[in-house]
Every structure is written in C-alpha cells, then in structure tokens.
Amino acid sequence: MRxxxxxxxMALVVLTAGCGSPADAPADAAASPTVSPMAALExxxxxxxxxxxxxxxxxxxxxxxxxxxxxxxxxxxxxTGVAGYEYTMKTELMDTPIRTLxxxxxxYQSGGAIADALPDGKTWLQSKSEPEKRTPFFSPMLIxxxxxxxxxxxxxxxxxxxxxxxxxxxxxxxxxxxxxQTEDLTDTREAALVMSWRMSLGxxxxxxxxxxxxxxxxxxxxxxxxxxxxRFSSWGTPSEIAPxxxxxxxx
Numbered sequence: 001m002r003x004x005x006x007x008x009x010m011a012l013v014v015l016t017a018g019c020g021s022p023a024d025a026p027a028d029a030a031a032s033p034t035v036s037p038m039a040a041l042e043x044x045x046x047x048x049x050x051x052x053x054x055x056x057x058x059x060x061x062x063x064x065x066x067x068x069x070x071x072x073x074x075x076x077x078x079x080t081g082v083a084g085y086e087y088t089m090k091t092e093l094m095d096t097p098i099r100t101l102x103x104x105x106x107x108y109q110s111g112g113a114i115a116d117a118l119p120d121g122k123t124w125l126q127s128k129s130e131p132e133k134r135t136p137f138f139s140p141m142l143i144x145x146x147x148x149x150x151x152x153x154x155x156x157x158x159x160x161x162x163x164x165x166x167x168x169x170x171x172x173x174x175x176x177x178x179x180x181q182t183e184d185l186t187d188t189r190e191a192a193l194v195m196s197w198r199m200s201l202g203x204x205x206x207x208x209x210x211x212x213x214x215x216x217x218x219x220x221x222x223x224x225x226x227x228x229x230x231r232f233s234s235w236g237t238p239s240e241i242a243p244x245x246x247x248x249x250x251x
Contacts, residue, residue, distance in 0.1 A: 032162055055072075087100055140170065145178060
C-alpha cells in the first residue's frame with residue numbers, strides 16, 4: 001500500500017520531530033451532541049465554506065521514531081464533500097516549510113525540497129488531483145467525507161458524552177472512502193489491519209478532534225505504528241482557494 005511504503009527518503013512525507021504521542025493523548029471530552037454528526041456535517045457542505053485543521057503525526061518503525069511533525073491549514077467544501085484544501089507542512093529535514101494547495105483538477109506544492117527541483121522562474125509544482133478523491137491528512141481516515149463519517153460512527157464501541165471510540169479495519173475504511181481508494185490496498189493482510197479511533201464532537205455535532213492509530217507488525221522495514229491527532233476549528237469559515245498564477249507553475 002503506497003501510503004505505508006513511501007516515507008523513506010522523501011521530504012514530502014517526513015514530518016517534524018518532537019510532537020509527542022498524539023494517539024496516546026485523551027481526546028477532548030464534551031457534552032453529548034444535540035445534533036447528529038451526519039446531519040451536522042451535511043449542513044457544512046457549502047461551497048466556499050470550510051474548516052480550519054491542524055494535524056500532528058508520528059510514524060514508528062521497529063520501535064523507533066521514524067518521523068513526526070505537523071501541518072496546518074484549511075479545508076474547503078463543495079456541496080457534497082471536500083472541494084480542496086491549503087496547508088503548510090513543517091519538517092526538521094527541510095530548511096523551509098512546504099506549502100500545498102489543491103483545487104479543481106490539480107494540486108500544487110511550493111517551498112522546501114520542491115523549490116530545489118523547480119526550473120528557474122517557477123515556484124509551484126503542479127500535478128493531477130481529482131476533486132473529492134484527495135485528502136490533506138496523513139491519516140487515511142477522512143471524516144469530512146460523509147460516507148466515511150457514517151462508516152466510522154457505525155463502528156463505535158464506546159460513547160461518553162461527546163467522546164466516541166471504536167475500531168475499523170483498513171479494508172472497511174478503504175471500501176467507503178473516496179480519498180483512501182486512490183491508494184492501493186490489494187494486499188489482504190494490510191486490509192485486515194485494525195485502526196483504533198477516538199473522536200470528540202461538540203454539542204453542535206461537529207468534530208473537534210480525531211485521533212487514529214494502527215500497527216503493522218509485518219511491515220518490510222520492521223514493525224510499523226502510525227498515529228495521528230487532527231484538530232478541527234472555525235467550522236463554516238469563508239474560504240476561496242485559488243490556484244497559483246500559471247506563469248509560476250510547472251508540471
């Protein structure tokens with residue numbers, strides 16, 4: 001599965017060290033939502049509106065921290081899902097952050113190791129990116145997709161106020177998530193891996209925090225563990241992500 005094996009040697013997927021153990025931290029507790037999470041999310045799917053996001057991620061291989069770091073930005077919605085996003089990623093292996101934005105049929109990256117590979121006069125690298133089949137997160141669980149949120153909530157094993165907890169296999173997640181389906185998950189062993197999740201919801205039914213983790217004891221480089229801690233804030237904030245000027249981009 002590409003998401004599991006493309007870390008080594010790639011500055012785009014190696015994050016800042018020293019962010020702790022996000023999936024070990026307790027999710028924020030809150031009173032029980034007064035609106036169902038599905039209904040709450042659907043009210044947010046309005047063009048040119050979005051939610052601010054912040055993710056901390058860790059990857060451990062063979063018991064050692066392989067990479068860790070953070071990304072911060074905004075996700076913009078369409079009438080049915082995620083229209084695009086814009087975020088900045090910081091890594092200790094880069095002198096400068098990498099900025100990524102995705103809108104329409106393309107995504108764009110600038111800064112960091114990307115800048116060193118661009119032709120003179122170009123500041124953005126453009127690549128194909130299909131709307132509503134992409135994600136701004138390292139965690140494969142994109143709960144901003146209605147189908148994904150519905151499937152995840154269906155696996156709830158414990159609820160206390162606005163805190164929900166459960167587990168789901170990567171295969172079950174892949175079966176419903178448009179963004180995760182862009183990854184190759186033909187290996188039945190990987191599909192059987194179990195992801196633990198904890199989600200905090202506000203009284204308005206909207207997620208405020210999502211923690212996920214899963215392990216692969218048979219990963220080729222040694223036992224693998226991935227953790228993610230995503231915060232959501234300012235739901236409904238105006239957003240109008242635009243591509244960079246064509247003269248500044250290259251493919």
